[in-house]
Amino acid sequence: MADLLDEAKRPKVKTHINIGGDVFLECDKSLMAEVFKDITDNAVQAIRAKHAPGETEKGEIVISGAQEKGRYKISFKDNGTGVPPNKLENIFDPGVTTKNKEFNSGLGLANCKKVITKHGGNIYAENNGDGDGATIIIELPYKIISIK
Numbered sequence: 001m002a003d004l005l006d007e008a009k010r011p012k013v014k015t016h017i018n019i020g021g022d023v024f025l026e027c028d029k030s031l032m033a034e035v036f037k038d039i040t041d042n043a044v045q046a047i048r049a050k051h052a053p054g055e056t057e058k059g060e061i062v063i064s065g066a067q068e069k070g071r072y073k074i075s076f077k078d079n080g081t082g083v084p085p086n087k088l089e090n091i092f093d094p095g096v097t098t099k100n101k102e103f104n105s106g107l108g109l110a111n112c113k114k115v116i117t118k119h120g121g122n123i124y125a126e127n128n129g130d131g132d133g134a135t136i137i138i139e140l141p142y143k144i145i146s147i148k
């Protein structure tokens, strides 16, 4: 997981990864790498949309991983714009985008949901409150995890 999450880091935006040790998860590595990248891409875009040009250094992504109630939970917290509250549920539907439709298909999170569901997990979004960005949360079945 540490390697995969490292690959999802984006230049110019500080990214902290705190997954508590070496976590090994049985998954399709390239599909999971795509999921993590789609999520951090969205975070960077939300950070760019919130902060003035040239101030993306104020942006921050915190990736945390922990065992919780029989699941392994990975959260991606950013300090971008946050998700419009009425869209929190449907951003995982194909074709839902608040960005320029010429350049964005709105398929990123739909693909994430497909991949995570295939792995027996679930994915959802929350806002951090007070306009301070969003958190995308993935929960995967604990039984496929081994932690060294």
Ligand SMILES: Nc1ncnc2c1ncn2[C@@H]1O[C@H](COP(=O)(O)OP(=O)(O)OP(=O)(O)O)[C@@H](O)[C@H]1O
Binding pocket: 038, 042, 043, 046, 078, 080, 081, 082, 083, 084, 091, 092, 096, 097, 098, 099, 103, 104, 105, 106, 107, 108, 109, 110, 133, 134, 135
């Ligand atoms: N971290 C985030 N902060 C704020 N809004 C987000 C975040 N992640 C996703 N969203 C919202 O969810 C919508 C859907 O995201 P998704 O990745 O599926 O599509 P997209 O980024 O618009 O287009 P694509 O990924 O296909 O280029 C986005 O348009 C945006 O409104």
Ligand SMILES: [Mg+2]
Binding pocket: 038, 041, 042, 108, 109
């Ligand atoms: Mg996207």
